[in-house]
Amino acid sequence: MIFHTPYRKVLFSILFIIFHFQYLLAQHYDIRQYGVSDGLPSASVYSVFQDSRDFLWISGQDGLSKFDGKKFQNISSDETDSISNIDVAFEDSLGNLWGNTIYGPYKFDGRRFINYPFQNKPRNLWVTQQFITKNKKIWVTVGSGIYELQNNVWVKIPFIKNDDLVFYNQVVELDDNRLLFNFRDSLCVYDKYQNLNRIICNEELFPVFKSVRTFNSEIFVFTNKRVYKFKNDSLIVIYPDEINGFVSDVYLDRSGKLWVAIGSQGVKIFDYYSSNQKSIDKIIILGEVYDIMQDRYGNMWLSGNSGLYRLTPRYIHFIAKPKGLICKVFNAGDGKIIIGRIEGEPFVFRDDSLIPVSENYNYRGKFKYSGAWMYSITIDKEQRIWMGNNHGNIYRINSNQIEDLSGRFQSFKRVMGALTYNRSKDAIYLSGDTGIVKVRNDSIVKNFSVFQNQGEYVNAMNTDYSGRTWFCIESKTAIVGYIKNDSVFTVKNFSIKLFSDSHFYFDSSGYTYITTKTQGVFKIHLITSDSIKIDYHFSTKNGFISNLINAIDFDKSGRMWVASTSGIFSIRIIDSLHYNVSKYNLDALTGVTDWSLCYLVFDGSNRIYFTNRYGAGYIECDKVVENVIPPKIYISDISIADNKVNWMEYCRLLTPFFFTPVKPVLPFSLNQFIISYTSACYSDADEIYYSYNMNDNDSSWIFNGTSNKVSLINLAPGNYVFKVHSRTANSPWSKAAIFEFKINPPWYRTGLFYGLSIVICGTGLIFYLKRRRDQFALKLKTQQHLHELEQRLLRVQMNPHFIFNSLRSINEYIQSHKTILASEYLIQFSKLMRAILENSRQKEIVLSKEIEVLELYMALESQRMEHPFSYSIEIDPEIDPENTLIPPMLLQPIVENSIWHGLAPRNKPGKIIIRVKKQNETIQCEVEDNGIGREVSSISNNGLKAESHGLKITAERLGIIEQIKKIETNLKFRDLNGDNNFTGLNVTFTLPFEEAV
The missing domain is CATH 2.130.10.10 (YVTN repeat-like/Quinoprotein amine dehydrogenase)
Known part of the structure; x- marks a missing residue:
């Protein structure tokens, strides 16, 4: 069929009305529809x-x-x-x-x-x-x-x-012995004795039993037209006047409400445990409802041929008022809630509507509100309502009549608008440009001077339960004080910056709360007349949603409600250090995102009334779910070294077979993880926040915001327990999801490697210590041998033959009356003996001392020979004799050998040349004579005569020096060809070059 344009418009209009009618009939629920889009x-x-x-x-x-x-x-x-x-x-x-x-x-x-x-x-x-x-x-x-x-x-x-x-069609376990069978055309109870008893339905002639639904101990049976309660093996029809249609589902929620889906008629809701037989609410959606379900969070879900619907209990009611910006809200007593406006007449909140004050109280005058807004309200004992704005206009509502009191208090050049009623003094306290005044019977009875500097003003006043009227003065720093028994007290130990519109609030326990625009809320109490103690500072550092606080109040249960520039939230104080925060995301419910002018007040009964810039509303406290159930969390997948592995599924499947939790064990090369996790949340306004932990310290949780994954890079070897939990802004943290795993150490950090290393190192240490011991023993032996050689050399140098011959020479000089020669010889002899003794005590001496000994020795030996010989000592210019060290008494035995085995048998004068040269980092010592040579003197092939003990000792000493100094001494004997067939001998050896420190 083709519709003409007018009919099509009518049809669309009808569908539009039907579509939106569902929300009109669901007064207690907010409905969210999900469809193909x-x-x-x-x-x-x-x-x-x-x-x-x-x-x-x-x-x-x-x-x-x-x-x-x-x-x-x-x-x-x-x-x-x-x-x-x-x-x-x-x-x-x-x-x-x-x-x-x-x-x-x-x-x-x-x-x-x-x-x-x-x-x-x-x-x-x-x-x-x-x-x-x-x-x-x-x-x-x-x-x-x-x-x-x-x-x-x-x-x-x-x-x-x-x-x-x-x-x-269905079977239901009634108890351990009985079953309830639904055969569609009949209901029968079956017992363990195989007895089948049919249940009679008196309400319908040919009932068709569609389904049996059980909720704890309650059993419901429904047909096409009726809903029955099954009890004591019989059927009892319920709500017969309300239910008469095609029943598709029945559901009993946790609050005791029975939901009945009746085809295209929608869903009727009954208070099941009350005697009321009428439905208390009705939900209508497009099309039919097939199924009803309640989730763990209390949301109701309806499914049908037009999609999926979520129903959330409505506890917030909001009234938009676009004309004139709304600011503060006040409790005027007797259920009266007054709403202040910026540059506008105040409202009275009545019957879920905002009524201008003049209409509500028959006020015929004109409110002076140009550029002004309602600042404070108080109620005296006669239930008269006093209102003050920030321009100093004072109004009083008395017996439904409004009075303008702005001109009655002439002591003020300007009334500032902050006012409060002190019940113990039966007086109204007003603030002005000169201080605070006490008003009784419309007259000022006392002035209080509270200002210290020009430009100060009172931005807040309120009276506590003990009769103290607290005030806050806006200055360079806030001045907080109170008036008690007509005396002014200033708190001296409380000094912070408080911007305007701070306020005082009091709880039933006697504590005072100061709200600020920058630092949250201070909970205080007096300890002396001029000092306070800050019991708690509520701020974003310890869980507060915002530090910009406009107002707070307390409901009957002691829960603190907070109005901030970030919206409304409540806190439940657990102890002196802990509290739970619940945030209420009102943006989606009110359509307002600007909460800079957000205020609230408790009506004394069950409602928190609140305002924002564009309207006012209330929250039904008893319907607000405190300690909202946190969203469950589970680990969805784990990527190890860029490979996605379903480890959680792997562990879940293996754990039942091993009767113990299974955790993956990974090599050190797979120590990079990306762990993803997820939670379900069925609130449009709520975000899910996550924190994770990698150790057992509960204080080391890392907040991860709304990100649902964590990257773990370069993890050290060890056992790990990764824990992650979730929450919404309005819930505590959930139970943590846990993923346990182990990372094995690299091969060079395993126990086997450490064991082998210990064995190898131990073996090496043993060999090293043994070698050191052997080296030490060898060194000790060498030093002992060297010492013995030095002693033997000393004995050789000071042998009796040399001493006897020297003394005989002295005696001959004396007998020949050569006393001068005898004296000189004796002096030289004594010098030589003393030098030999001194040098023998040292391991190394300077080269100059060794040359001194050689000169003394050669001079003495030349004087007593029949044919004296000449000698010379040549020193390399690169060698400093005073700073060059050599072992003592190495050259003397070689010189002695040249004198007595080379020059003495010559029977004519001879010559000895001693040369000391530097070659790289060594010293080359050379002794050369023009004696008869080795062959004539019958020197053996190795250059040493059997009787020459000094040369043998010198050769052994040089061998020991080679071992100690790690250098080759290269002791060599070389024959020389001379004139008249006389030969000579050249002896060389090498020593390390060492300088004296």
């Missing part, structure tokens, strides 16, 4: 199921979808014909979902659908029910019978003989 695969939704992780599973016409409150994840499968119409029934202990289809039961393990075979394939596989029994057995009901899953095969349970004529 939100991600659902189909607008037709059959049922909703919430798993243990709080995710919703939506069964629809085009398959299964998973919903976390923000987005839908559509589950696909190759078996589209089998699972396109799956209906989730329950979740088993391992987290697997079990669903019903017209092709049999399916299990979904998160990755794939599993279909188990039937032992005897029934004629009809249409599953009408699937559940876990009290003894943990899985049963499934198909038309031809009831089957139990045994060893992954469905085995039929024979309850009734010859049951081919019945249709098994």
